[in-house]
Amino acid sequence: MKESELDHYTTEPPSHELACSIFEGSWSSDVPGIGLGDVPAFNDHRIHWLETQCGGFGGKSILELGPLEGGHTYMMARAGASNILSIESNSKAFLKCLIVQNALKFNAQFMYGDFRPMLAKRERRFDLILASGVLYHMTDPVALLSDMARASDSICIWTHYYDPNLAGTNARMKRHVSPDPTHTRFGDRLVETHRHDYLEFLTNEKFAGGSAPYSQWMTRDSLLGVLEDLGMTAITGTEEFDHEAGAHILVFATRLPGYSxxxxxxxxxxxxxxxxxxxxxxxxxxxxxxxxxxxxxx
Known part of the structure; x- marks a missing residue:
C-alpha cells in the first residue's frame, strides 16, 4: 500500500525525546538527558585530549568534518569555540544533529553536503579542523589531508589505519580490508593504502561510513609521513590495537615555524x-x- 502523507504526522505531545524517536533504533550516541545510544560522544576523552593539545577550543574558528550526531560539536561549543562550521553528507546524521542542537541549545552551524569540494575550492581558512572518524572512510585520504592542511595550520584526527600485524588475526579486517597494498606518490613519498569494503554494513541502519561502497585505509607510517610532508608536526595520543575494526590512532598535527x-x-x-x-x-x-x-x- 502506498504511504499516506498522514503517516508523517504525530498526535503525541511535543518533546525532544519524541523528535529523537523519528530515528528510533539508529542512534549511536548517549545524548545528555535523553540517552538513546551507548557511545560517549558528548563526553569523549579524545576531544578532551585534543583540547589540551591545541591550546583550548575557546575563541577558535573550527571546521568539523562528519559530526555524525553532534556530540563533538557540542563539546567544542561548550568549551567556547567562537565559530563552528560542521558539515555532514549523510542526510540522516545531518537531521539528527539538528534535533540534538534543538534539544541541547549550543552554538554551531550544521550544513548538509560534501566537505570535499568545499575544501578543494580553498576559499576559507580556520583556526582548527576536526576530522574524527572520517579519514578511513575516504577513497582518497591523501587528498583530504592535503586540502585540510591548506585550510588550517592545525588538524585534529582520529582514524583507523592499516596495521599488517593485525591483518591476519583481526576477523573484521580479514573480511573487509585487502592485504594487497596500493601505492601512490605524494611528492617524493610512496604512500601505502589498503582497500576497505563496507559489504554488509551498507544495509545496517547505523551505517556511518563514506559515500562510496569502499574506502582506502592508510598505514600509520604513510599517515604521519604525509602530515610531515605537509609541514606539520604531529603529536600522537591514544593508540589502540584491540578494537574490533582494527588499530586506531589519535593525532594532533600543527605547523611550528622554526621549531627543531x-x-x-x-x-x-x-x-x-x-x-x-x-x-x-x-x-x-x-x-x-x-x-x-x-x-x-x-
Whole structure:
C-alpha cells in the first residue's frame, strides 16, 4: 500500500525525546538527558585530549568534518569555540544533529553536503579542523589531508589505519580490508593504502561510513609521513590495537615555524629530562602544550 502523507504526522505531545524517536533504533550516541545510544560522544576523552593539545577550543574558528550526531560539536561549543562550521553528507546524521542542537541549545552551524569540494575550492581558512572518524572512510585520504592542511595550520584526527600485524588475526579486517597494498606518490613519498569494503554494513541502519561502497585505509607510517610532508608536526595520543575494526590512532598535527626537536631539547634540558622520563612523548608535545606560551627558546 502506498504511504499516506498522514503517516508523517504525530498526535503525541511535543518533546525532544519524541523528535529523537523519528530515528528510533539508529542512534549511536548517549545524548545528555535523553540517552538513546551507548557511545560517549558528548563526553569523549579524545576531544578532551585534543583540547589540551591545541591550546583550548575557546575563541577558535573550527571546521568539523562528519559530526555524525553532534556530540563533538557540542563539546567544542561548550568549551567556547567562537565559530563552528560542521558539515555532514549523510542526510540522516545531518537531521539528527539538528534535533540534538534543538534539544541541547549550543552554538554551531550544521550544513548538509560534501566537505570535499568545499575544501578543494580553498576559499576559507580556520583556526582548527576536526576530522574524527572520517579519514578511513575516504577513497582518497591523501587528498583530504592535503586540502585540510591548506585550510588550517592545525588538524585534529582520529582514524583507523592499516596495521599488517593485525591483518591476519583481526576477523573484521580479514573480511573487509585487502592485504594487497596500493601505492601512490605524494611528492617524493610512496604512500601505502589498503582497500576497505563496507559489504554488509551498507544495509545496517547505523551505517556511518563514506559515500562510496569502499574506502582506502592508510598505514600509520604513510599517515604521519604525509602530515610531515605537509609541514606539520604531529603529536600522537591514544593508540589502540584491540578494537574490533582494527588499530586506531589519535593525532594532533600543527605547523611550528622554526621549531627543531633537537634544538628545543638542547635548549631546555628540563624538557629533555621530562621526555626521557616518559612525561611527554616528544619535545614538540611539551612545546605545543606549554613551551610556546612560556616563551621557551626553540
Amino acid at each position: 626537536e633537537n634544538s628545543y631539547l638542547t635548549n631546555n634540558p628540563d624538557v629533555a629530562a621530562a621526555v626521557d622520563a616518559g612525561q611527554f612523548k616528544s619535545g614538540a608535545e611539551h612545546y605545543i602544550r606549554y613551551g610556546k606560551s612560556e616563551g621557551r627558546q626553540i
